[in-house]
Amino acid sequence: MKVLVIGATGPTGRLVLERAQRAGDSVTALVRRPEALADLSSQITVLGGDPTAPADLATAMIGQDVVISTLGRGRSMGPTDLFSRAAAALVSAAEQTGTTRVVWLSSFGAGDTYPSSTPVQKIMYSTFLRSVYADKTASERLLRASDLDLTLVYPTTLTHKPGKGTYRSGEHVPMKGAPTISREDVAHFLHSAAAGPEWIRRDAIITD
Numbered sequence: 598m599k600v601l602v603i604g605a606t607g608p609t610g611r612l613v614l615e616r617a618q619r620a621g622d623s624v625t626a627l628v629r630r631p632e633a634l635a636d637l638s639s640q641i642t643v644l645g646g647d648p649t650a651p652a653d654l655a656t657a658m659i660g661q662d663v664v665i666s667t668l669g670r671g672r673s674m675g676p677t678d679l680f681s682r683a684a685a686a687l688v689s690a691a692e693q694t695g696t697t698r699v700v701w702l703s704s705f706g707a708g709d710t711y712p713s714s715t716p717v718q719k720i721m722y723s724t725f726l727r728s729v730y731a732d733k734t735a736s737e738r739l740l741r742a743s744d745l746d747l748t749l750v751y752p753t754t755l756t757h758k759p760g761k762g763t764y765r766s767g768e769h770v771p772m773k774g775a776p777t778i779s780r781e782d783v784a785h786f787l788h789s790a791a792a793g794p795e796w797i798r799r800d801a802i803i804t805d
């Protein structure tokens with residue numbers, strides 16, 4: 598498939614690029630800092646630009662089958678509009694280009710998944726992650742109100758551990774305490790969901 602990744606310089610995004618490239622996909626990354634992907638530039642197309650700017654995104658989306666977003670704020674927990682700006686740009690660029698398939702990495706506890714989170718998770722999500730989650734929730738409202746062929750992906754806490762290749766995924770996944778999932782397994786899910794019809798217009802909670 599022809600896949601565009603935004604947020605591709607982050608740890609999960611890079612794993613998605615590598616997985617897609619190994620699978621034989623035609624891979625494009627739209628990033629603010631192309632130099633950060635210099636080591637991959639002979640294997641994928643790296644476009645410099647702002648993935649939250651509608652014009653840059655529309656240029657990058659022409660001819661793509663699917664967009665995977667792994668945008669994030671790193672360790673920053675302050676107020677942000679990153680996710681809602683990116684979502685608005687994506688909806689506008691999809692209307693312009695006809696590329697409507699989007700797999701969007703969110704976080705378990707954001708949006709509609711908050712009520713099903715555990716008491717421990719609720720404390721994290723409603724205190725130090727509150728600002729980031731508010732923007733994620735706002736972005737999801739924009740995406741859900743659009744005509745996108747959307748998959749919203751809700752992982753639990755991410756780790757840098759090696760992927761297991763086995764994890765739980767579903768619209769409802771029972772959990773206790775504060776479960777985790779490795780970024781490698783998240784990249785596996787994002788790529789698999791993008792490659793097939795199973796998760797189109799469905800939400801996916803994923804966790805160990």
Ligand SMILES: NC(=O)c1ccc[n+]([C@@H]2O[C@H](COP(=O)([O-])OP(=O)(O)OC[C@H]3O[C@@H](n4cnc5c(N)ncnc54)[C@H](OP(=O)(O)O)[C@@H]3O)[C@@H](O)[C@H]2O)c1
Binds near residue numbers: 780
């Ligand atoms: N940490 C966790 O436990 C956890 C749990 C569940 C879900 N998540 C979510 O998973 C996602 C991926 O997380 P991650 O740790 O792999 O990556 P990350 O470090 O959060 O993502 C950084 C990516 O977003 C881009 N980015 C940041 N600010 C930007 C801006 N203003 N404009 C354009 N691009 C911008 C970065 O580009 P530059 O390189 O140009 O800065 C980079 O490509 C995030 O949405 C995160 O919230 C995390």
